[in-house]
Amino acid sequence: MKHGKLRLSGVGELRIRGKARRVDAPKTCEILHRRGTWYASVTVEREPKRLHGERIGGLDWGVETFATLATPEGVERIENPRHLQRSLERIGAVQKRICRKEEEAKKASGKMKGFPLSNRLRKEYALLGRLHEKVTNQRQDFLHQTSAWLVATFAVLGLEQLNIRGMTALGGAYKRGLNRGIFDAAAGMFHQMLRYKAQEAGGWAMEADSRKLKPSQRCQLCGRLEKKPLSQRWHDCPCGASCSGDENAAKLLLSWVMKQIGGREPAKALREVRPASLPGNPALP
Ligand SMILES: [Zn+2]
Structure with missing residues (x-):
């Protein structure tokens, strides 16, 4: 079940990434869409109990x-796991860069709100979103x-x-x-x-x-x-x-x-x- 395939009726066969914690008989499958990424959440029936x-x-x-x-x-x-700490540090660094760029944009436009967003700033927002998603997982x-x-x-x-x-x-x-x-x-x-x-x-x-x-x-x-x-x-x-x-x-x-x-x-x-x-x-x- 590592990086396997998922067949959805009416959609067809899809390649999926990730690994199931346990291989058991699938019962339900939920398809979620968050921040541009599709997730399949599969519930399995398992034995024995914990x-x-x-x-x-x-x-x-x-x-x-x-x-x-x-x-x-x-x-x-x-x-705390290292990889999680590293992701948190990266979030901190991106947040700092965003703050600085927002300040620059405010100064340049003379507006505190509704200042124009540069492409670079937009990209940073998107990166921050992806990092938050990663940390959550x-x-x-x-x-x-x-x-x-x-x-x-x-x-x-x-x-x-x-x-x-x-x-x-x-x-x-x-x-x-x-x-x-x-x-x-x-x-x-x-x-x-x-x-x-x-x-x-x-x-x-x-x-x-x-x-x-x-x-x-x-x-x-x-x-x-x-x-x-x-x-x-x-x-x-x-x-x-x-x-x-x-x-x-x-x-x-x-x-x-x-x-x-x-x-x-x-x-x-x-x-x-x-x-x-x-x-x-x-x-x-
Ligand atoms: Zn004491």
Whole structure:
């Protein structure tokens, strides 16, 4: 199914680019047209169903490091993929060029709005559109793969409930306004994917109330609360705890989620803990 052919009744045989994630019996096919490119979206019927893993973990979501995972075995990091970062940098460069050319056009015409667009400027707009499209696809792919891997590895995963205020607290590149829209959309999409994939597998992706837990302020070791400026990425506490802020938040989410299942083995908790006895959580099956 790599770079194969698609036969559509009434249209004929078309060459297509891309590769199917899985080869199964096709059920439906949707044809989409976006920014001058045609897409075929094929749904397949598949078996077996998704399976969940055995581990337990706390996940903190960030900008510079995509995610920090705390498990009883230690801390792991999931980095943003290089190709996605490169595309984001290219978007930044094109946006800068567009700004400069727009300023020049405004000066030359003396109009703030409705200034004439040069061919070069038109080309830059088109390029920006194509780059955005590319980033959307690359990001979606990465989010699907990462959420699938997390669900296949973990039985129970604790993460921070998503809210806009929480996201501004992430600081760093986000605060500087770098591709803010892209970041917001990705956060929502990632949580949604984790939630439905965990549900498909019978695992749990549990979301902690950020306003109560305060992972950006609370020490994971002693529970002490301290307001930190957004620029402060390191967590130091009088109790002796010293680690990155991401690591602190991930460890805090791990102890939170362990408390939720009452210290049981994660896989055992899935069988024994009745969802109704857990705090109001949309992620529960
Ligand atoms: Zn402490």
